[in-house]
Amino acid sequence: MELKTVRDAEISGKRVLVRVDFNVPLKDGAVVEDARITAAIPTITLLKEKGASKILLLTHLGRPDGKIVEELRTASIAKRLAELGISGVEMLENIRFEPGEETNDPALAQKLAGMADVFVNDAFATAHRAHASTVGVAKLLPSYAGLLMEREVEKLSAALTPPTGAIAIIGGAKFETKQPLIEKLLGLYSKVLLGGALGNDVIKARGHGIGSSMTSAVPVPVALAMDERLVVAIDAIVGEPDTNAERTALINDIRAVEGIVDIGPNTFSAWAREISQAPFVVWNGPMGVYERGFTHGTDALAQALTTATTPAVVGGGDTVAALSKFSFDHSRVFLSTGGGAMLEFLTSGTLPALELLKKQSTGCVLKLD
Secondary structure: OOEOEHHHOOOOOOEEEEEOOOOOOEEOOEEOOOHHHHOOHHHHHHHHHOOOOEEEEEOOOOOOOOOOOHHHOOHHHHHHHHHOOOOOOEEOOOHHHOOOOOOOOHHHHHHHHOOOOEEEEOOHHHOOOOOHHHHHHHHOOOEEEOHHHHHHHHHHHHHOOOOOOOEEEEOOOOHHHHHHHHHHHHHHOOEEEEOHHHHHHHHHHOOOOOOOOOOOOOOOOHHHHOOOOEEOOOEEEEEOOOOOOEEEEEHHHOOOOOEEEEEOHHHHHHHHHHHHHOOOEEEEOOOOOHHHOOOHHHHHHHHHHHHOOOOEEEEOHHHHHHHOOOOOOOOOEEEOOOOHHHHHHHHHOOOHHHHOOEOOOOOOOOOOO
């Protein structure tokens, strides 16, 4: 996919509205982790070098549902930008305070377009959402991809043309929503390793008892479940609800009262070998119930990836968090800023916001005064 990028834009003397993704964790009114903020610096720097007269930064923060939530104001982000030495920009208020944002309200899109002469979308993580600040405004202004957006598309496009022998690792839940992606990956990758509730679904479909493990409401089609290239855990960490009782069990030895909470040591050892031998890895999603502290399997695979020489593209909040615990070569392992956006791009090869940034796009419908 060839995008119109900020490199192609005539910026000198113009007001530029930049949709960024500064949806960062906050604590006591301060930014806790600023990777998403620093990721936008190259685009901001280039806009300054190209002579923008004004740079307006627009982000969402949390889920205020169209209402003003004091704790979700962007003042803390503006403060962090100043601490990072980013001056000469204006941080606008949380766009999701606007009730028309998520419904792509034309009136809100026109309001945003009236602030600027050029629109730059550098928020890959929201590119799968047809919102006023991602799609609506892009229809009203000359629109370009930021440098981060460009790099995301470049890296994920490469993941759609992997070398022979490449492997995909997919975790998380909701098999019914991820089935199209899994089927696509099976057509591109030599193996697809499934963890989390996705793995539980396939284990169940293969006739094994999984006790009280989390599963999807819709059963996995038998033909898909029996595909040998779809790899699931051979052992697991299992636990009993409302107790601290945990043990390691083979997949065919899970009791009715137990549920799978993580992949087991034999599994992550075998999958670590797969990672080290593969020419390329794409990975999205944790291997266990990460939010409840069952992080060992995910962390073990993350460590294996950081110590291998395998090129990789990794996305999803928990997965990126696991990788970030280790030192690694960022030129070899690319951390996508998108979770759901990454999965949707891998499934369809495009996203709603990207369609308006493509080189063959007809561009804007002329900005209103």
